[in-house]
Amino acid sequence: MKLVRFSILLVVIIYAGLGAGCSQNKQISRKAENYFKQGDYHNASLMAVESLKLKASNPKAQQTLLSAYPLALQEQIEEIDRLKSANDSQNWPRILKAYQSLQTLNEAIRSLPPVTDPNSGERIRFDYRDYSSEISDARNESADYFYRQGVHHSMLSSEASTQKKAAGFFKEAMVYITDYKDSALRYEEARQKAIRRIAILPFEDKSGSRGRYGAISDMLADQIISGILKDKASTEFVELITRDQIDRVIEEQQLSSSGLVDEASAARIGVLVGAHEILSGRILQIDYSSPKTVSVELLEKSNITVEREDGEEDEELEVECIYSKLTKRSSLQIVASYSVIDVASGRIDTQQSFTASETFEKDWGRFISGDRRALSPQQKALISTAEPIAPTDKDMINSALTELSQGIVNHFCHYLK
Numbered sequence: 001m002k003l004v005r006f007s008i009l010l011v012v013i014i015y016a017g018l019g020a021g022c023s024q025n026k027q028i029s030r031k032a033e034n035y036f037k038q039g040d041y042h043n044a045s046l047m048a049v050e051s052l053k054l055k056a057s058n059p060k061a062q063q064t065l066l067s068a069y070p071l072a073l074q075e076q077i078e079e080i081d082r083l084k085s086a087n088d089s090q091n092w093p094r095i096l097k098a099y100q101s102l103q104t105l106n107e108a109i110r111s112l113p114p115v116t117d118p119n120s121g122e123r124i125r126f127d128y129r130d131y132s133s134e135i136s137d138a139r140n141e142s143a144d145y146f147y148r149q150g151v152h153h154s155m156l157s158s159e160a161s162t163q164k165k166a167a168g169f170f171k172e173a174m175v176y177i178t179d180y181k182d183s184a185l186r187y188e189e190a191r192q193k194a195i196r197r198i199a200i201l202p203f204e205d206k207s208g209s210r211g212r213y214g215a216i217s218d219m220l221a222d223q224i225i226s227g228i229l230k231d232k233a234s235t236e237f238v239e240l241i242t243r244d245q246i247d248r249v250i251e252e253q254q255l256s257s258s259g260l261v262d263e264a265s266a267a268r269i270g271v272l273v274g275a276h277e278i279l280s281g282r283i284l285q286i287d288y289s290s291p292k293t294v295s296v297e298l299l300e301k302s303n304i305t306v307e308r309e310d311g312e313e314d315e316e317l318e319v320e321c322i323y324s325k326l327t328k329r330s331s332l333q334i335v336a337s338y339s340v341i342d343v344a345s346g347r348i349d350t351q352q353s354f355t356a357s358e359t360f361e362k363d364w365g366r367f368i369s370g371d372r373r374a375l376s377p378q379q380k381a382l383i384s385t386a387e388p389i390a391p392t393d394k395d396m397i398n399s400a401l402t403e404l405s406q407g408i409v410n411h412f413c414h415y416l417k
Contacts, residue, residue, distance in 0.1 A: 032050075042101060106128035112126070266280055323367050329360065364388060
């Protein structure tokens with residue numbers, strides 16, 4: 001009996017698996033047909049291949065592939081011929097992409113199981129070829145195009161913007177061939193010439209907090225530096241001047257922090273540390289509201305059923321409970337601004353203000369009197385909750401500084417681009 005049950009179960013599992021496979025195959029085959037109708041012969045071919053891998057005798061997938069595959073090949077070959085006839089070396093990346101599409105199609109065809117026409121019983125054969133050699137040549141030509149563009153721009157002008165373009169071309173050449181000629185060396189040479197040296201000064205604390213929250217000016221500056229360094233895309237052509245260099249110059253020049261964001265003073269510091277730009281800022285306002293608790297007394301009524309021990313009918317009773325709902329709240333808000341000063345001209349290139357807020361609010365409750373059975377599960381959970389501990393002002397400051405620094409970093413990195 002156990003053997004019979006096991007056999008039945010096995011058959012059910014097999015049929016369930018077959019059903020799931022058939023359903024998946026239909027979906028893939030339908031996708032192939034939709035791609036074909038949309039004129040996307042490349043994806044129509046790939047989807048038809050996937051369908052035939054699941055079921056080589058699928059007539060719809062066979063028909064889609066027979067129709068789409070020649071058109072997909074023709075489309076890419078015509079594109080290659082058109083691009084080559086233009087005799088423009090900047091077309092090589094597009095030629096490479098077309099060859100790679102051809103290779104993808106042909107690799108898909110090679111992965112097919114034997115496909116037989118269900119009507120004639122004859123083997124269906126698809127022509128394919130290996131484009132590895134053409135891909136290699138096109139990749140080399142693409143790398144060479146960008147390399148020559150890099151050389152041209154590197155010799156065109158010593159301006160940072162031109163050298164930045166040159167570095168970008170050498171970097172693109174290495175996308176196609178990692179060690180193409182001396183692209184790596186030339187990229188670094190151009191990058192160094194395009195570097196923008198930026199000094200980030202300690203922020204001024206104009207909030208009137210008088211150091212109550214610690215060295216928040218330094219904390220904010222450090223978080224901004226850390227955030228900028230994490231954005232590799234924005235800092236490819238940026239060098240941040242170390243805090244030690246800035247502090248040493250401020251000390252040597254006997255500059256007080258109260259004069260740091262003055263355009264003339266900032267430009268002077270920039271010249272002394274060899275910076276192209278100075279980032280400086282002010283903490284303008286800190287509003288902290290200490291934890292306060294608000295209490296509301298509430299009455300809850302409910303009907304309950306009481307079972308009687310004497311066998312009489314259960315009794316309906318109305319019960320009530322008085323409890324207090326307490327809410328503890330505290331909040332903090334910081335307002336800060338920053339600006340970027342061009343050292344050569346002394347002008348402000350960009351400026352922005354930011355606000356960061358932190359809010360704490362938690363509820364709990366306390367039983368006062370009455371019958372607890374009148375309370376809902378949520379109310380019972382509330383009165384059993386311990387009084388919450390509000391974060392300290394310094395904890396809230398730290399969280400707000402993180403939000404504030406991220407806002408400044410995002411704005412500054414956008415400016416760098």
